[in-house]
Amino acid sequence: MSKLPYERPVIQRLNTGSMNKFGTRTEYAPVTHIENVSVKSLISEFGSPLFVISENKIRQLYSDVTRAFKTRYPRVQFAWSYKTNYMNAVCNVFHQLGSWAEVVSGFEYNKALKNGVPGSKIIFNGPDKTDDELTLAIRNDSLIHIDHLDELYRIIELAVELKKRPKVAIRVNMDVGIYPMWDRFGFNYENGQAWDAINKIILTDKIDLVGLHAHIGTFMLSPQAYGVAASKLADLAYHTKIKFEKNIEYIDLGGGFASKNTLKGSYLKGSDSSPSFDDYAEAISTALLNAEYTKEHMPLLILESGRALIDEAGFLLGTVIANKRLSDGRRSTILDFGVNILFTAFWYDHKISPAQDFSHYTEDTVLYGPLCMNIDVVRENVTLPPMKKGDQVVVHTVGAYNMTQWMQFISLRPNIVLIDTNGKTHLIRAKESLDTLNSQERMPAHLSSFKL
Amino acid sequence: MWHLFTKSFFNMKIRKNIAVSDSGFIFNPSTGDSFSTNPIGLEIIQMLKEEKSKEEMRKTILQKYQVDEATFEKDFYDFVSMLHQTQIISQDEEKKN
Numbered sequence: 019m020s021k022l023p024y025e026r027p028v029i030q031r032l033n034t035g036s037m038n039k040f041g042t043r044t045e046y047a048p049v050t051h052i053e054n055v056s057v058k059s060l061i062s063e064f065g066s067p068l069f070v071i072s073e074n075k076i077r078q079l080y081s082d083v084t085r086a087f088k089t090r091y092p093r094v095q096f097a098w099s100y101k102t103n104y105m106n107a108v109c110n111v112f113h114q115l116g117s118w119a120e121v122v123s124g125f126e127y128n129k130a131l132k133n134g135v136p137g138s139k140i141i142f143n144g145p146d147k148t149d150d151e152l153t154l155a156i157r158n159d160s161l162i163h164i165d166h167l168d169e170l171y172r173i174i175e176l177a178v179e180l181k182k183r184p185k186v187a188i189r190v191n192m193d194v195g196i197y198p199m200w201d202r203f204g205f206n207y208e209n210g211q212a213w214d215a216i217n218k219i220i221l222t223d224k225i226d227l228v229g230l231h232a233h234i235g236t237f238m239l240s241p242q243a244y245g246v247a248a249s250k251l252a253d254l255a256y257h258t259k260i261k262f263e264k265n266i267e268y269i270d271l272g273g274g275f276a277s278k279n280t281l282k283g284s285y286l287k288g289s290d291s292s293p294s295f296d297d298y299a300e301a302i303s304t305a306l307l308n309a310e311y312t313k314e315h316m317p318l319l320i321l322e323s324g325r326a327l328i329d330e331a332g333f334l335l336g337t338v339i340a341n342k343r344l345s346d347g348r349r350s351t352i353l354d355f356g357v358n359i360l361f362t363a364f365w366y367d368h369k370i371s372p373a374q375d376f377s378h379y380t381e382d383t384v385l386y387g388p389l390c391m392n393i394d395v396v397r398e399n400v401t402l403p404p405m406k407k408g409d410q411v412v413v414h415t416v417g418a419y420n421m422t423q424w425m426q427f428i429s430l431r432p433n434i435v436l437i438d439t440n441g442k443t444h445l446i447r448a449k450e451s452l453d454t455l456n457s458q459e460r461m462p463a464h465l466s467s468f469k470l
Numbered sequence: 471m472w473h474l475f476t477k478s479f480f481n482m483k484i485r486k487n488i489a490v491s492d493s494g495f496i497f498n499p500s501t502g503d504s505f506s507t508n509p510i511g512l513e514i515i516q517m518l519k520e521e522k523s524k525e526e527m528r529k530t531i532l533q534k535y536q537v538d539e540a541t542f543e544k545d546f547y548d549f550v551s552m553l554h555q556t557q558i559i560s561q562d563e564e565k566k567n
């Protein structure tokens with residue numbers, strides 16, 4: 019007689035009445051395939067852990083967001099926020115779809131140029147732009163978004179030196195009813211700084227004010243805040259028109275739309291509570307359409323959405339290393355990835371699915387990473403079927419910020435694979451090796467040998 | 471390793487009044503708590519109720535399921551510790567014995 023498949027014995031307290039605080043049952047349905055490619059085969063070919071990006075999902079999210087905006091407002095342009103995920107293959111999916119580039123450092127600026135984005139379609143944000151970077155951006159006719167007065171004066175000086183008329187916007191911060199207010203970037207609206215900056219730029223007449231920019235925050239759960247921001251920028255544009263007879267060509271509302279992740283401590287799952295693209299589009303377009311523009315002078319609406327367009331396209335595959343029982347009786351499972359590569363575990367309760375079939379018995383579990391550090395917690399509590407060493411898991415909605423904010427701490431960063439629209443897999447970033455890191459190091463001669 | 475499960479390490483007597491259903495539903499009338507367990511867990515609890523020896527339990531499970539000795543031993547140890555924690559196995563009865 020052949021033996022039955024084995025499952026670890028488990029016992030789970032039943033909480034009658036209240037919803038289990040560890041989440042609902044649907045959370046742990048097994049996910050054996052991503053875009054019809056099996057998790058097993060991905061891990062056996064590319065190793066574990068492994069980041070996987072679905073090109074289909076990016077294209078679908080982009081088409082959803084553009085439909086929401088273009089059906090409500092006549093002129094919309096997206097600019098891919100490089101910092102959210104600057105794998106070149108990912109950037110190029112967005113550029114193929116028509117996105118410009120939005121960058122916040124010289125490194126990102128050059129990455130966008132190398133990807134082939136024309137300089138005039140690169141938006142250069144951020145408080146730290148060196149003279150060399152500004153010079154390059156001015157020569158390339160890029161859209162320079164000014165963060166502070168020191169930068170404004172420096173650009174005016176460079177414009178004179180280079181005998182060019184740089185295209186600029188100012189970044190405006192403002193009260194949109196959201197706290198804490200992001201007032202460290204740009205010029206404030208309420209206290210008149212923004213209006214002062216506009217006056218300085220136009221009266222100096224050395225640089226060309228083409229746009230107004232605001233990025234009111236990230237993971238913004240209130241569409242109405244965007245309505246307020248759009249109205250305030252439109253108001254500045256209107257006064258610029260009245261006083262100087264100058265049209266502002268574009269209004270850039272930055273990024274910040276929420277993705278479908280679940281913020282830590284929130285009771286509702288992100289997939290249920292995050293506003294839709296239609297909600298954001300409705301608030302923004304209503305504010306802009308109601309502003310004081312003539313039909314010919316409707317500004318271009320630029321959006322720099324990051325996480326909402328890539329989070330759901332990213333998956334992290336990993337493997338169970340071991341199980342342990344904690345002193346309070348909870349099960350803990352150690353995985354082969356931690357906060358080193360899943361940085362967003364600090365912000366979100368990521369949805370995690372087993373990658374193989376299970377019975378319907380479950381246990382409350384803490385998920386730890388492999389780093390020798392207390393902060394290395396992937397999920398503080400999650401209901402999962404019993405998993406044994408070698409079992410595989412899929413972490414969902416990890417496309418934003420992880421592949422740019424990951425840390426190289428005691429281990430090496432893993433492979434990243436893209437599944438194209440035909441289901442074909444492509445390695446888009448090779449895992450690091452000891453050589454990758456050692457090639458950056460230099461050994462002083464007197465330390466090059468030792469005897470033990 | 472099997473010898474670790476000695477009386478001093480683990481009492482393995484299930485409380486007399488624990489109700490166990492065939493579907494793996496467990497009720498502890500002394501605390502009012504209810505639990506669910508999977509088929510292997512149920513099988514072990516049944517054997518504990520029948521006061522089977524550790525050796526008998528080990529043999530039964532190894533013969534019936536695709537599992538190696540070391541894995542089962544580790545899981546069994548863990549499961550019995552959970553039965554302690556949930557007070558399905560009671561410390562008091564141990565003292566009385």
Ligand SMILES: Cc1ncc(COP(=O)(O)O)c(C=O)c1O
Pocket residue numbers: 099102120143233235236237272273274275322323324325326418
């Ligand atoms: C200026 C600017 N634009 C766009 C973004 C993208 O934000 P998100 O990923 O929240 O859409 C950021 C991120 O902080 C930003 O600082």
